[in-house]
Amino acid sequence: MTNERPALTAPGSRPRRYLMCEPSAYTVAYEINPWMDASRATDTARAVAQWRVLRDTYLTLGHTVELIEPIKGLPDMVYAANGALVVDGLVYSAKFRYPERQPEGPAYQKWFADHGFVTHTAAEINEGEGDILVVGDVILGGTGFRTERSAHAELARLTGREVVSLELVDPHFYHLDTALSVLSDDAAEPQIAYYPPAFAADSRAELERRYPDALIATARDAEVLGLNVVSDGYNIIVAPDAVDLADAVRARGFHPIPVDTSELLKGGGGAKCCTLEIRGAAVRS
Numbered sequence: 001m002t003n004e005r006p007a008l009t010a011p012g013s014r015p016r017r018y019l020m021c022e023p024s025a026y027t028v029a030y031e032i033n034p035w036m037d038a039s040r041a042t043d044t045a046r047a048v049a050q051w052r053v054l055r056d057t058y059l060t061l062g063h064t065v066e067l068i069e070p071i072k073g074l075p076d077m078v079y080a081a082n083g084a085l086v087v088d089g090l091v092y093s094a095k096f097r098y099p100e101r102q103p104e105g106p107a108y109q110k111w112f113a114d115h116g117f118v119t120h121t122a123a124e125i126n127e128g129e130g131d132i133l134v135v136g137d138v139i140l141g142g143t144g145f146r147t148e149r150s151a152h153a154e155l156a157r158l159t160g161r162e163v164v165s166l167e168l169v170d171p172h173f174y175h176l177d178t179a180l181s182v183l184s185d186d187a188a189e190p191q192i193a194y195y196p197p198a199f200a201a202d203s204r205a206e207l208e209r210r211y212p213d214a215l216i217a218t219a220r221d222a223e224v225l226g227l228n229v230v231s232d233g234y235n236i237i238v239a240p241d242a243v244d245l246a247d248a249v250r251a252r253g254f255h256p257i258p259v260d261t262s263e264l265l266k267g268g269g270g271a272k273c274c275t276l277e278i279r280g281a282a283v284r285s
């Protein structure tokens with residue numbers, strides 16, 4: 001944390017409600033992305049300590065953090081962003097590509113059902129907010145490695161929103177939230193950052209057309225999974241090694257807050273992967 005003035009008074013920020021899962025069951029037991037190396041030791045206590053700093057940072061900023069119980073044998077459950085997509089109080093369940101993570105979908109869906117949300121069981125393969133990002137009125141959907149394009153169509157039907165499909169081409173950036181950051185989801189003035197080489201040419205062209213003022217991330221940022229940020233519209237939680245991105249967002253008037261999630265990077269995730277945003281209220285609580 002920096003010791004600057006409490007940032008929630010800043011224009012642009014909006015209190016958020018997040019769902020997180022403590023990494024007490026975290027390890028790298030299988031390899032489903034190029035960051036994962038099951039032969040390399042992981043330190044669960046260190047992962048938990050880093051995760052707690054992330055959680056406490058949200059709390060200090062005035063955000064609400066809900067918790068889902070970790071389940072033994074599901075080491076990737078800490079990456080809550082993948083658990084669902086929640087928009088307008090509507091929950092679109094995750095349907096994971098790899099068998100190792102498949103039980104996480106129903107576990108997260110149950111959490112939402114238990115908390116009064118209307119949940120929709122996805123028919124199509126999708127990995128929640130890992131690949132589905134809400135930018136103002138529009139939803140950006142990643143595809144190429146995990147989420148099927150057909151899930152974007154399913155989500156468009158479900159939400160009535162436009163879903164723009166973006167194709168990922170580099171396995172290091174296997175989820176959209178590893179290659180693209182939502183800096184501001186203000187519908188009037190959405191702002192994003194992205195790493196162009198992670199996208200197919202036509203998707204790059206689409207991003208250039210829609211977001212001519214987007215911040216273009218450097219290879220240095222991308223290589224530390226630096227795009228995996230969490231923004232409340234003003235405060236941006238960013239990996240300490242993503243130095244170019246931190247400078248660039250600061251220059252645009254945002255407030256970068258470095259939080260070390262290096263232990264969780266061994267599984268291929270950063271701050272954003274650990275954070276599922278709950279948008280809109282449940283029908284009953």
Ligand code: ARG
Pocket residue numbers: 032033036076079081082101129130131175177178267268269270272273274
């Ligand atoms: N080990 C996890 C996987 O490969 C990491 C998920 C990271 N989450 C994210 N939102 N990018 O599925």
